[in-house]
Amino acid sequence: MRGPALDEDLLAGVRDVSPLLLGVAPFALVAGIATVDAGLGLAEAVGMSVIVFAGASQLAALELLGENAPLAVVVGTAVVINLRMLMYSASIAPHFAEYGRRLRAGLAYLLTDQAYALSVAEFDENPDRSRWRYYLGAAASLWIVWQVGTVAGVVLGAGVPDAWGLTFAVPLVFLALLVPAMKDRPTTVAGGAGGAVAVVAAVLPLNLGLLVGALCGIAAGLVTEVTAS
């Protein structure tokens, strides 16, 4: 403890992230359930949640692993999904520039959609905050809920009959993320084209449908942007 004034920033991060944890918890449960469904166990669930710590890519990788897709396709798909974090890294980098290399390396591990969005908004609004403490409060809370939720999902997934189709919660989670991501015409076209191509490309070998669909969607978004301007 280095005094209440410093911890105030950490607690502010925890407080501000709490409403978001309600959305993350079911997502984490689904990740645990999907691990069981892919024929894997608690060790893999915890290993993946700690080492990868990126929900959407974890769910996609689990689905592909369960379908025995080639490793290159599993890895390639997960990495494409996580590429969006390049933008977050670039955008938050100036806020962390004054910190040492080690601290920055640690902070980078905890970078997520929610921690990024919350912190950057707070840094702009409240320049007096200890940035790393506020970010740590938010990001570490997300990390803990993610790990606990994954473990709970493994336990739950093992106890519920297959007929209930609990893994259907996976596309539902993505749907909840997809709808707000389609916020203007080019992003909506990107989503529509990506989805449609992925459905048709589901017959492709090596489970390449997802990757092909995603790349076509990105191209369609770019074309729409260019023709609109």
Added chain:
Amino acid sequence: MTDALAALVASPRAWVAIVVIGVLTYGIRLSFIHLFGRIDGVPTRLQRPLRYVPPAVLAALVLPDLVTLGPSVTATLLDERLIAGAVAGAVAWRTENVFATIATGMVTLWLFRFVVFA
């Protein structure tokens, strides 16, 4: 330690995937945070396509789980997963709430699987 070893032996493919994805994802996260000062931002040429990664990837993940092209349009549309997905999509659009979306989607799926189409 023996437990960890047993897990590795039981599913080596999964562990290779976990470690490789983990390392690459960490590299993505660290990239600009580490390089700041030398490279100040994402080049514009990369920035534009990156904007479309979330909607394109998410849609490509969702749709094949809701739609399987059937022998006819009716067969394709009268699918409990597509109906549940449409209802959940409407809820996601109105509420932007992850929990409400999952809950309505699952209940609709069960309603059609165990009652309507049973």
